[in-house]
Amino acid sequence: ASTSSKIENYLGFPTGVSGQELTDRAVIQALKFGVSLTAPVQAAALEREGDGFRLSLTDGRTISARAIVIATGAQYRRLPIDNIERYEGRGVYYGATPMEAQLCGGSEVVVVGAGNSAGQGAVFLSQSATKVHVMYRRADIRATMSEYLVKRLEEPPNIVLHPESEISALHGVADADEMDDHLVSITHRHSGTGREEKCDAPFVFLFVGAKPFTAWLPPNMTCDKSGFVRSGADLENLDLVNAGWTLDRMPSEYETSWPRIYAVGDVRAGSVKRVASAVGQGSVVVSHIHSALAELEALNAQS
Numbered sequence: 001a002s003t004s005s006k007i008e009n010y011l012g013f014p015t016g017v018s019g020q021e022l023t024d025r026a027v028i029q030a031l032k033f034g035v036s037l038t039a040p041v042q043a044a045a046l047e048r049e050g051d052g053f054r055l056s057l058t059d060g061r062t063i064s065a066r067a068i069v070i071a072t073g074a075q076y077r078r079l080p081i082d083n084i085e086r087y088e089g090r091g092v093y094y095g096a097t098p099m100e101a102q103l104c105g106g107s108e109v110v111v112v113g114a115g116n117s118a119g120q121g122a123v124f125l126s127q128s129a130t131k132v133h134v135m136y137r138r139a140d141i142r143a144t145m146s147e148y149l150v151k152r153l154e155e156p157p158n159i160v161l162h163p164e165s166e167i168s169a170l171h172g173v174a175d176a177d178e179m180d181d182h183l184v185s186i187t188h189r190h191s192g193t194g195r196e197e198k199c200d201a202p203f204v205f206l207f208v209g210a211k212p213f214t215a216w217l218p219p220n221m222t223c224d225k226s227g228f229v230r231s232g233a234d235l236e237n238l239d240l241v242n243a244g245w246t247l248d249r250m251p252s253e254y255e256t257s258w259p260r261i262y263a264v265g266d267v268r269a270g271s272v273k274r275v276a277s278a279v280g281q282g283s284v285v286v287s288h289i290h291s292a293l294a295e296l297e298a299l300n301a302q303s
Helices: 019-032 098-103 116-125 147-154 237-243 275-302
Strands: 043-049 052-057 062-065 068-070 074-076 108-112 131-135 159-162 165-174 181-190 196-199 203-206 210-212 261-263
Touching: 068 275, 098 116, 098 203, 108 116, 108 165, 116 131, 116 147, 131 165, 147 159, 181 203, 261 275
Parallel strands: 068 261, 108 131, 108 203, 131 159
Antiparallel strands: 043 052, 052 062, 074 210, 165 181, 181 196
């Protein structure tokens, strides 16, 4: 979200707000409440330290804590195309919501991906776009997409499937008022023949996955196969055993397989990748931390 040129579906900003401005405002608000911010800094490792934790930083320093909130987020996977970041939010998008569907009404769009999210996005966009081009590298989309979605893609006459195809170039034009580039068309290449074609589609939707910033976490903190942190009801008993869970209770809603360590926002497995939901999870976790710390003090008093 911090890299978005304009967020228009966040409560309290009816005319929209850039990701950078929203981030800056959040920093100022946090400082007002006495939060200590250190930047730039990067987490390197996380270890247990008695009944607390020790966070090691890449500059050699360590921080001790009794509770930790992991909100490191994720980055949508970009296609290896020159200057793709120039068009993000100006023709290149990483999700198809009603807002984007309204923007591309009456235009051709390109959906990149062969998973269920790509199929759902293509079907949804076909209701407003004149034509939806679905491009994917595989020869058979059924290898990665559910059959019911494939059938739904084959039904509408304005959805065109492009197997073994990938975008090779993006073409834009400068906006006269904002002096920024907006996407106007793309060039795509067939991997089998090498043939290239131009498509006058000013909207591209990428469904090629996201990469969470979790490489620094310990290996026995349970993550899914893509590296997103699992929490709450998503954790199984074996996950807790492997992580050394010692409490008599199960993890709370956003608690990881390590007690009093929480995951919120895009870094959490199953998140919906929306600003409002991430902020809401952070608010909920604050109350969970108070309860967990009170629980810890009670256990220490008993011992």
